[in-house]
Amino acid sequence: MSKDSQVSITVIRRLPKYHRYLGDLLKRGINRISSQELSNLTGFTASQIRQDLNNFGGFGQQGYGYNVEELYNELGKILGLDREYKVVVTGAGNLGHAVTLYRGFKDAGFNIIGVFDINPDNPRYASRNMEVKHRDGLEDFIKENNVEIGIITTSKENAQEVADIYVKSGIKAIWNFATVDLIVPDDVALESVRLSESLFTLSYFLRSQDER
């Protein structure tokens, strides 16, 4: 994400992990946890965890630890997971298809209400009773439906054009999967997923093993 805020992006990136572990603990019926136990689970140090959570007011009590349900709910609120979001996907290829059908996003409140492509005739979507709309209608659709999040799963050649349409239509949060650095205004949050860059850390490792 490219946005400035009081809390550093490094801290924010750790919150979903805390949130996930707390959710698992809740399911297992565990109501209370110390920062040390949370440290054992997550791999972050206890002092790191306390420091991170203190950014948001601090939830623990000396000698008691954290109330799991309370902390889970509070982190959910901080992460904006206590409400739903309207989302569009542009780029109806394999990745767009996978992202659109991924249940985890819907379960977390991210509702994909429109899928767009320059070529809307897509038998794969049709076979699932999903309509792909022509990209010409993207701007109107976003405005009429107050879409808040735009996902980009186009080729890298088309990605900036789609980002421009998103920005022009009022979208403030863009999730980009194309392998290109997009340019967006300062008040728009941009989060890019770099799958190739992630994969290349593994080839780097295998390569460095070769040399030993």
Added chain:
Amino acid sequence: MSKDSQVSITVIRRLPKYHRYLGDLLKRGINRISSQELSNLTGFTASQIRQDLNNFGGFGQQGYGYNVEELYNELGKILGLDREYKVVVTGAGNLGHAVTLYRGFKDAGFNIIGVFDINPDNPRYASRNMEVKHRDGLEDFIKENNVEIGIITTSKENAQEVADIYVKSGIKAIWNFATVDLIVPDDVALESVRLSESLFTLSYFLRSQDER
């Protein structure tokens, strides 16, 4: 990635970005670039770039800058992109399908030679003349074919079991898409893609905008 090495993982994660920009420059016929120009392109500071590249011996020349082709090729070698890798995917759902068909990985030398699932009857793969193999054969397949990289696109409930099979069969690099923290031995590189955690940085941003 969870591996220790002399060069910090933060540096390694920047290398693919340098590599990508250099590739773009090469295509545009640009043969020489200063660290300042590279800084303008990538958004990293010139001193950061020089420092990163010095980890690998340093390639630039005072007053000349970098030879684009040479640096591109050297970074490719460091990232292990000068050879091919045999890869398997376990989990033939939507995400597994998208990863398997993503051309960028194949173009970079990552050849997916087998797709496995506990339910191998998959019409979507069959329609593309791709066979999904039963997971019972995974271990033998990896050993017989000297597979080096294992991708996990199963549910989180099945991911650790698959990781265990990978490790047991000799795989040293695992790319995990399941939302779970896997446990692997120290000599196995594990890189996890956290799609939900990435998405939640956007809802965090939208939420914090609400409060203004």
